[in-house]
Amino acid sequence: MRRGAWFLLGLALLAMEAVAGEARPNADDPVLEARLMGLAADLRCVVCQNESLAESRAPLAQDLREEVRDLMRQGKTDAEVVEYLTLRYGDFVLYRPPFKPETYLLWLGPALFLVIGGLAWVIATRRRRALPATDRLDAEDLRKAAELLRGESK
Amino acid sequence: MIPELGQVALVIALVLALVQGSLPLIGAQRGSATLMAVAGPASYGQLAFVLLAFAALGYAFAVNDFSVKNVAHNSFSELPLAYRLTATWGSHEGSMLLWVVILAAWTSAVTVFGRRLPLAVSARVVGVLGLVSVGFLAFVLFTSNPFVRLFPAPLDGADLNPLLQDAGMILHPPMLYMGYVGFSVAFAFAIAALLGRRLDAAWARWARPWTTAAWVFLTIGIALGSWWAYRELGWGGWWFWDPTENASLMPWLAGTALVHSLAVTEKRGHFVSWTLFLSITVFSFSLLGTFLIRSGVLSSVHAFANDPARGMFILSFLGVVIGGSLLLYAWRFPRVPKVATFGWLSRESLVLGNNVLLIAALGTVMLGTLYPLFLDVLGLGKVSVGPPYFNAVFVPLMAPLLFLMGVGPLARWRETSLPGLAVRLRWAFGVAAALALILPLLYGGLRPMVSLGLFLALWIFASVIIGVSERLKGLGWAVGRLPRGFVGMQLAHTGIAVVVVGITLVSGYESERDVRMDVGEYVDLAGYRFAFRGATAETGPNYVADRGVVEVTRVGGTGPTLTLYPEKRKYNASGMAMTEAALRSGAFGDLYVSLGDYLGGQAWSLRVYYKPFVGWLWAGAFLMALGGALAASDRRYRLAAERAGPRGAPAVGMGAAEAKG
Amino acid sequence: MKRWLPFAAFCVLLVFLYVGLFRDPREVPSPFIGRPAPAFVLPVVERPGATFSPEQARGRSWLLNVWAPWCTTCQKEHLFLMQVAATGVPVYGLNWKDQDREATAMLARMGNPYVLNADDRDGRVGIDWGVTGVPETFVIDAEGIIRMKHSGPINERIWKRKFLPLLQAIDS
Numbered sequence: 001m002r003r004g005a006w007f008l009l010g011l012a013l014l015a016m017e018a019v020a021g022e023a024r025p026n027a028d029d030p031v032l033e034a035r036l037m038g039l040a041a042d043l044r045c046v047v048c049q050n051e052s053l054a055e056s057r058a059p060l061a062q063d064l065r066e067e068v069r070d071l072m073r074q075g076k077t078d079a080e081v082v083e084y085l086t087l088r089y090g091d092f093v094l095y096r097p098p099f100k101p102e103t104y105l106l107w108l109g110p111a112l113f114l115v116i117g118g119l120a121w122v123i124a125t126r127r128r129r130a131l132p133a134t135d136r137l138d139a140e141d142l143r144k145a146a147e148l149l150r151g152e153s154k
Numbered sequence: 155m156i157p158e159l160g161q162v163a164l165v166i167a168l169v170l171a172l173v174q175g176s177l178p179l180i181g182a183q184r185g186s187a188t189l190m191a192v193a194g195p196a197s198y199g200q201l202a203f204v205l206l207a208f209a210a211l212g213y214a215f216a217v218n219d220f221s222v223k224n225v226a227h228n229s230f231s232e233l234p235l236a237y238r239l240t241a242t243w244g245s246h247e248g249s250m251l252l253w254v255v256i257l258a259a260w261t262s263a264v265t266v267f268g269r270r271l272p273l274a275v276s277a278r279v280v281g282v283l284g285l286v287s288v289g290f291l292a293f294v295l296f297t298s299n300p301f302v303r304l305f306p307a308p309l310d311g312a313d314l315n316p317l318l319q320d321a322g323m324i325l326h327p328p329m330l331y332m333g334y335v336g337f338s339v340a341f342a343f344a345i346a347a348l349l350g351r352r353l354d355a356a357w358a359r360w361a362r363p364w365t366t367a368a369w370v371f372l373t374i375g376i377a378l379g380s381w382w383a384y385r386e387l388g389w390g391g392w393w394f395w396d397p398t399e400n401a402s403l404m405p406w407l408a409g410t411a412l413v414h415s416l417a418v419t420e421k422r423g424h425f426v427s428w429t430l431f432l433s434i435t436v437f438s439f440s441l442l443g444t445f446l447i448r449s450g451v452l453s454s455v456h457a458f459a460n461d462p463a464r465g466m467f468i469l470s471f472l473g474v475v476i477g478g479s480l481l482l483y484a485w486r487f488p489r490v491p492k493v494a495t496f497g498w499l500s501r502e503s504l505v506l507g508n509n510v511l512l513i514a515a516l517g518t519v520m521l522g523t524l525y526p527l528f529l530d531v532l533g534l535g536k537v538s539v540g541p542p543y544f545n546a547v548f549v550p551l552m553a554p555l556l557f558l559m560g561v562g563p564l565a566r567w568r569e570t571s572l573p574g575l576a577v578r579l580r581w582a583f584g585v586a587a588a589l590a591l592i593l594p595l596l597y598g599g600l601r602p603m604v605s606l607g608l609f610l611a612l613w614i615f616a617s618v619i620i621g622v623s624e625r626l627k628g629l630g631w632a633v634g635r636l637p638r639g640f641v642g643m644q645l646a647h648t649g650i651a652v653v654v655v656g657i658t659l660v661s662g663y664e665s666e667r668d669v670r671m672d673v674g675e676y677v678d679l680a681g682y683r684f685a686f687r688g689a690t691a692e693t694g695p696n697y698v699a700d701r702g703v704v705e706v707t708r709v710g711g712t713g714p715t716l717t718l719y720p721e722k723r724k725y726n727a728s729g730m731a732m733t734e735a736a737l738r739s740g741a742f743g744d745l746y747v748s749l750g751d752y753l754g755g756q757a758w759s760l761r762v763y764y765k766p767f768v769g770w771l772w773a774g775a776f777l778m779a780l781g782g783a784l785a786a787s788d789r790r791y792r793l794a795a796e797r798a799g800p801r802g803a804p805a806v807g808m809g810a811a812e813a814k815g
Numbered sequence: 816m817k818r819w820l821p822f823a824a825f826c827v828l829l830v831f832l833y834v835g836l837f838r839d840p841r842e843v844p845s846p847f848i849g850r851p852a853p854a855f856v857l858p859v860v861e862r863p864g865a866t867f868s869p870e871q872a873r874g875r876s877w878l879l880n881v882w883a884p885w886c887t888t889c890q891k892e893h894l895f896l897m898q899v900a901a902t903g904v905p906v907y908g909l910n911w912k913d914q915d916r917e918a919t920a921m922l923a924r925m926g927n928p929y930v931l932n933a934d935d936r937d938g939r940v941g942i943d944w945g946v947t948g949v950p951e952t953f954v955i956d957a958e959g960i961i962r963m964k965h966s967g968p969i970n971e972r973i974w975k976r977k978f979l980p981l982l983q984a985i986d987s
Contacts, residue, residue, distance in 0.1 A: 023669040023677045023686070026750075026759050033668070044538045046843065047947045049453050050396050052540070055389060059912075060947060063938050088945035090846040095540025097525075102534045106525045110547045113517040117510035125503045128424075131495040431821065438825075451832065453840040465836045473829055480822040487818035524831070531834045536843050 032072055039078050040065060042095050043085065052095060157222050157301040160210025164301075167203035167258070168291040170196050174261075174284030178277035182350065190277035194265045197280055200287065201258040208255045211300050212242045221307030224248060224300045230313035230727045232696035240324045241314040246448060246464075247300035249327055253444075254290050256328070256335045257283065264339055264364070271360060278346035279339070286338050289471045297464045313696065313727030322382025326375060330402060333372025334440040337409060340365040344433035345479060353488045358420035358429060363786040365416055365433070369409045370782035376402050377775030385735065390746045390763050392660075392771060395544040397452040400523040401443030404516055408436040411512040413782075414505050422567060424502055426490040428509075434483060438476040439516075445472055451527055497569040504562040511555040518547055549603075556610040556654065559647055560617035564624075578624075582616030598663045607658025614651035618644045642785025649777030656770030666763040673756045680764035682745060683709045689749070689758055692721070697732075699723040702749040702758060704736070720749040720760070739769050845945055845953075845964035852879075852955050855940045860910055860918050860932035867907070867933045869959060876962075876985045877905040878978075879953040880929070881941060884910075884917035886949045892968035893925055899974065900928035904982065908932035911941045911949055954978065956985045 027033035040054035045061040053061055053068075064085075071081050085093050097103045174196035181189025211224070215238045220226040228245045229238050243252040261283040268276040294300070317323075343361035347353050379402065384392040393399060412432040419429040446452050449465025496502040522539045529537055564578060590609035594600050622636075622644055629635045669677045671686035678684075687703040699721045706716045718736035725732065735748040743766040750759030847853075852869045859865040869879075880896060882889040900906050908929040910918045918932060935941050944953070947966070954963040963981055965973065 021675060023671040023675040023760075026668045026670050042540070042542045044540065049841075050394075050540075055391075063942060067939070067942055087846060088943065089947075090536060090843055092536040092538055092843045095538050096542035096546075097537045097539060102529060103525075103537065106521060106539065106543070107547075109521045110514060110518040110551060113514035114510075114551070117514050121503070121506050121510050124506060125496070125498055128495050128502070129497055445832065449836060451835040451838070451840065462836055469829070469832055469836065472832075476825055477822065477829070480825055484818040484822050526840065527835045527838075528831060530838050530840070531831050536840075 032069065035078075036065065036068055036072060039081065040068065043082075044093050044095055046089050046093055053093075156210050156213050157219070157303065160207040160214075161295075161299070161301040163203045163206040163210065164291065164295055167200050167207065167254075168288065168295060170200040170203065171284050171287040171291055174200060175281055175288050176284075177281075178284070179281035179349075182274045182277045182281065185274075187273060190273050193277045193280035193284075196284065197258070197261040197265045200284075201255075201262045204251075204255045204258045204291075208242070208251055211248060211251060212239055214301075215239060215242050218311070220309070220311050221303050221305070222300075223302045223304045226304055226308050226311045228311070228314050230311040230696055232726060233311075233314060233319075234695050236324070237314055237319050241318075243327050244314050244318045244323070245300070247294070247298045249331075250290065250294050250298050251300050252328065253331050253335060254287065254294060256331045257287050257290060257338065260332075260335055260339055261287070264342075268360075274350055275346055275352070275360070278349055279342040282342035282345045283338060286342075286475065289475065293464075293467050293471065297461070297467050311727065313725060316697070316723070316725045316728065316730050316732045317386055320382055320386050322378055322385060326378040326382055328375075329371050329378055330375030333368055333370075333375050333409075334402075334405060334443070336364070336368025336371055337405060337437045337440050339368065340412065340433045341437035341479070344430045345482065347430065348482050348486045348488075351486065353426050353430065353490065355420055355423050358416050358426075359791065361433065362413075362416045362420055363788075363791045365409070365412055365436075366782050366786040369406075369413050370779045370786065372402070372406050372409060373775055373779045373782065376406060377772050377779075381772050384768070385737065389748070389761070390735065390737075390744075390765060390768075392768065395522070395541045397523050398447055400519050401446050404443060404519055404523075405436050405439040407512050407516040407519065408432060408439050411509045411516070412436050414508050414512075418502055418505050422494060422496075422502060423490075424494070424496070425506070427488045430488060431483060432509075434476070434479045438472075438479075441468075441472050441475060445469060446523070452523065495568065499565060499570045499572055499575065501562060501565045501567050501570070504558055504565050507558055508555065508562060511551060511558070515548065515551045515555070518551060519544070522547070553606065553610060556614060556650070559650065560610075560613040563621050563643065563647065564617060578620060579617065582613060582620060586610075586612035586616055594662075597659075601662050604658055604662035607654055607662075611651040611654040611658065614647055614654075618648050618651075637788060637790070638784045639788040639790065642781040642783070642788070644781070645784060646778045646781030649774045649779075649781060652770050652774030652777055654774075656767050656772075656774060659767035660765050660771070663766045664763065664768075666761060668750075668761050669759070670753055671758055671760050677760075677762060678709050679762055680743070680766075681709050682764065683707050684745075684747065684760075684762045686758070686760065687717075688756055689752075694723065696727065697723045697725045699734070700749065700752070700758075702736075702747070702760065704747050704760070704762075706738070706745055716745075718745065718747045720747045722749045741769065742767060744768050842966065843947075845961070847945060847953075847961040848963065850961060852953070852959050852961050853940075853943045855933070855943065857909075857933040857935055857940060860908075860922075860934045861927070861929075862931070867931055869955065872905065872907060872930075872955070873959055874957055875905065876954065876956045876982060877907055877930075879907050879909055879944075879955060881909045881911050881944070881946050881949055881951040881953075883949045884913055884921045885915070888968050889950045890921075890925070892950050892970075893928070895968075895970055895974070896928040897926055899969075905930050909935050909940065909944075909946075911935050911946065912938040954981060954985075 025033075037054045041052050043053040045051045045053050045056035045058055045064075047058050047060045048056050051058075051061075053064060068081055068085075071084060076084070082094070091097060097106060099107050174193060177189045177196075178193035181187070181192070211222075213219075214222045214225050215229050216235065218225070218229065218231050218238070220229075224245055224247050225241075228248070229241045233241065241248070243249045261280060264276070264279055264283065268279065271279075340361050343357065343364065347357045376399075379399070380392045383394065384390055412429065412435075415425050415429045415432055418424050419426055445465065445468040448461075449468060450461065451465065522543055525539050526537050529535055560582065561575070561579070564575060586609050589612050590605045591600070593608055594604045625636060625640060626633065665680050667677050667679050669675075671677070673686060673688045676683050676685040683706065685705045685707070687705055689700050689702045692699045692701045702720045702722075704718045704720065706718060707713065716738055718738060720736040721734040723732045723734055724730070733748050733750075735746055737744050737746040743764060746763040746765055748761045750761060753759055854868060854870070856866050856868045859867050878899075880892075882892070896906055906929055908931070910932045913934070913936060918934075922929075922932070933940070938946075950968050952965045952969055953961055954965075956962050962985060963977070965977060969978065
């Protein structure tokens with residue numbers, strides 16, 4: 001009896017699914033939408049605190065997305081879209097700042113830190129290596145010996 | 155009356171903090187045991203009174219006393235009691251009060267566990283913590299008083315920001331502050347060492363468990379914050395490189411460097427001045443983060459309200475605390491004679507490499523976070539530095555660090571032979587490289603970044619296995635005799651590898667669909683079928699919601715059906731709309747559904763995501779924290795404290811250096 | 816030397832943070848300053864059938880005030896704009912995203928300081944001008960070059976500090 005009911009319910013669900021079918025994408029043109037979202041993730045919503053154009057639900061962000069969709073439909077390249085936006089809102093809209101004199105330090109900074117740090121590493125290690133060999137049998141070894149005696153492993 | 159009591163309690167706490175920050179320090183300088191003995195009672199007293207103040211604020215929230223401005227702005231009569239209580243630290247004022255409570259708690263913990271320390275050392279540490287507390291108590295009382303009354307009192311409150319009405323927010327701030335503030339203990343130990351001219355391995359041994367403990371809390375705090383963002387912000391992101399997040403990442407990076415350099419200082423007596431400097435740096439970044447988030451100099455999603463007066467106060471405090479410590483550091487710059495050597499390939503040198511990379515990463519995060527401010531101040535225009543920048547520069551810094559992580563723990567102190575190390579790591583390299591190519595092919599297609607990430611994670615896993623098995627062999631396979639410090643380190647490293655797996659796979663293979671769904675329609679994603687069963691209207695305690703019903707089955711129809719209920723809420727008091735995503739976490743991936751706009755009829759816009767291995771991010775962070783907790787509880791520290799002094803380690807104090815100079 | 820380095824670096828940082836404290840991180844200067852005003856042709860709110868384009872305002876300096884009837888800050892600013900208009904400075908309005916068509920009624924009720932209002936119903940022209948919110952005011956000179964942009968409402972203090980000196984400099 002119960003089995004029969006489940007079977008009927010299953011059939012009903014299956015029937016519904018068969019009728020309703022697969023959901024349609026929200027966007028009319030999913031390829032263009034994917035391109036828009038990819039680009040918008042790197043752009044700042046200018047009126048939000050700190051959100052990308054892709055994430056924001058602010059009205060201006062929706063307008064701007066629509067504007068970018070339009071530009072893309074007209075066949076504009078990503079670079080042209082970005083240029084259109086920077087012309088109106090400045091470099092502030094770009095989450096990936098352009099490489100130019102003002103941002104040389106920003107983009108080269110990490111490498112600079114690495115070079116400085118690497119040099120410090122080389123100097124520090126060389127200095128330690130250059131210590132006279134007599135120093136090698138030092139308090140450190142005595143300490144280790146004492147620890148071994150105590151039966152405690154380091 | 156109760157809020158006024160809270161205020162009085164805060165004033166008394168400030169007075170006690172002044173006592174705690176002055177008498178013990180003077181006592182330590184003059185060698186007066188009586189004055190030094192004030193440290194303990196003062197710190198307990200301070201803790202009691204800030205707790206009283208905190209309880210008073212909590213009470214005002216619990217009983218809906220809207221005549222208190224902070225309650226009126228951050229609570230609401232319909233808000234469930236659990237969130238009313240967490241709203242206590244949901245605002246700027248309340249969170250600063252929590253900060254003060256946690257600082258007092260750490261101080262009392264130092265007093266309790268530090269009883270076996272030399273009196274002058276513990277008096278100085280507690281004294282320095284007292285001075286820090288004076289600054290924060292004054293900040294709370296003079297610029298961010300949580301007990302200010304409103305007249306006339308509003309009938310109801312404006313409600314807690316709906317984003318904060320989430321389980322993740324209950325524990326995230328306390329854990330994060332436990333971390334930030336916990337580093338003040340390492341800082342205080344460093345300052346005490348500089349003041350007392352006592353810079354030896356014993357100092358490092360005392361400071362080490364405290365530093366590790368703070369690091370554990372900060373790790374948990376950051377992980378909880380990311381988990382909260384993942385669940386609450388509605389699109390399943392887990393890290394946004396927002397200034398708030400960066401403000402917590404910076405002390406974490408510096409703290410991780412410190413945990414490692416402390417190990418070398420304690421065990422080998424190297425890097426004393428560097429470790430001291432790091433101790434000051436880590437806490438400085440905790441303070442800097444507080445300034446960045448609370449002053450409004452940067453624009454961030456989570457920023458508290460702009461207030462130049464508060465900014466000015468914290469900035470002055472920053473200047474005094476950090477500037478003062480750096481001056482003291484320069485003045486008493488420890489010239490420690492180099493007592494022992496180490497070679498290019500030694501654990502010392504590899505830890506130094508770890509520190510170089512971590513500090514470079516720290517510098518990078520700081521540069522990216524502050525660059526817009528720098529350019530603006532110099533009048534060179536406004537720029538934004540966001541995720542694309544950080545992702546681009548961070549990976550090249552992290553990759554070598556992770557590689558080193560596989561080598562470092564296997565290297566011996568002083569000198570390791572390269573051929574020997576290569577033989578021990580041979581199979582690890584081979585297996586990691588082979589699997590890094592094969593697994594992506596089996597899973598979802600070959601991608602360079604995925605292979606790189608997997609290689610590094612597997613490399614660390616393999617190195618952990620080698621390290622543990624070699625150590626066990628030496629102990630005759632007696633698992634119980636593995637020192638906790640060793641197990642903790644390997645566990646924390648394993649945790650990092652687990653996090654790397656999570657980041658790699660979710661970034662590489664995440665998939666999503668943005669669809670318009672009518673009742674009965676379905677969408678297939680990553681082998682799952684999501685069928686929409688309609689939406690119902692629901693009433694929550696302080697909101698109304700549309701609740702979607704989405705049934706998930708395996709494509710092909712086998713296996714159980716899972717029902718997810720994504721919501722779109724509208725909060726009664728603020729009118730704010732919130733997307734409450736529904737998710738099902740699994741070991742190998744999360745199903746994540748969020749309800750979008752109503753499209754007429756019975757149709758809704760829905761976003762469904764499949765996020766493979768995303769849970770590994772938080773599981774890995776938990777392993778890291780667990781490892782840290784184990785390491786901090788190693789019995790060596792208790793033994794060391796009992797012996798109350800350096801145990802045979804070379805006491806390379808300032809005295810020796812000065813005698814030379 | 817080396818030991819003083821961290822302290823020195825910190826002092827530099829402190830100066831930056833101090834100056835930064837008095838800056839608004841979100842006040843973005845318009846990239847249009849010094850450039851020709853973007854062209855548009857829009858219907859005029861006050862005269863059905865007529866259109867306005869910035870070309871028509873050439874010959875002397877003028878203000879373009881971007882506003883909307885649904886914006887409460889703009890209504891406060893409105894009173895001050897009446898005073899500005901009374902001094903003879905030509906103020907043109909850009910009625911931004913007025914979907915509910917309330918501008919005419921509001922101007923009738925509160926007075927009309929504008930020479931005319933261009934009707935930017937879908938907000939497209941606003942985007943073209945880099946408008947991020949209302950109210951915003953542009954100063955355009957006789958040659959049609961944008962000389963300044965002010966975000967937020969204008970009041971007496973801001974008018975005397977930012978607008979008057981600039982207008983006097985342009986016109987002389």
